[in-house]
Amino acid sequence: IAIFETRKEGDVRTGLRRRSNLLFSAVRVLAVNHRRLGSPSPGPNGHDDSAEADSGSGVLTVLLNPFEAARLVESREDGRLSALLRPVGDDAPWPLVPSGRVHE
Numbered sequence: 161i162a163i164f165e166t167r168k169e170g171d172v173r174t175g176l177r178r179r180s181n182l183l184f185s186a187v188r189v190l191a192v193n194h195r196r197l198g199s200p201s202p203g204p205n206g207h208d209d210s211a212e213a214d215s216g217s218g219v220l221t222v223l224l225n226p227f228e229a230a231r232l233v234e235s236r237e238d239g240r241l242s243a244l245l246r247p248v249g250d251d252a253p254w255p256l257v258p259s260g261r262v263h264e
Contacts, residue, residue: 161187161220162246162254163232167239183235184228185254186246191221 163184170176189197220243224232235241 161189161222161243163187163222164242164244165235165239166242167235180242182254183231183241184224186251187243188223189220190223191219193218 162182164180165183166178166180168176169179191197222232232241
């Protein structure tokens with residue numbers, strides 16, 4: 161996946177705006193909600209987390225080094241994170257340049 165952060169910038173005088181930037185371009189996902197990727201689907205008595213994912217409250221467990229993890233936590237506290245799926249096998253990093261696009 162690629163992870164983007166959206167933060168509010170500016171002040172009361174100039175007005176608050178949101179700016180989105182690429183935080184990480186290629187992050188490996190280890191689990192979605194309670195299901196590890198690559199593990200078999202739950203049986204009839206197993207926990208099915210599809211309802212959680214549909215509610216928008218899903219949790220992704222990702223593989224990061226300690227410095228990246230600190231940056232992710234800081235970004236989560238300061239703004240909003242969005243994860244975008246990337247094609248299978250596409251691990252080439254995207255350039256980490258700001259888009260320059262400002263959301264009103």
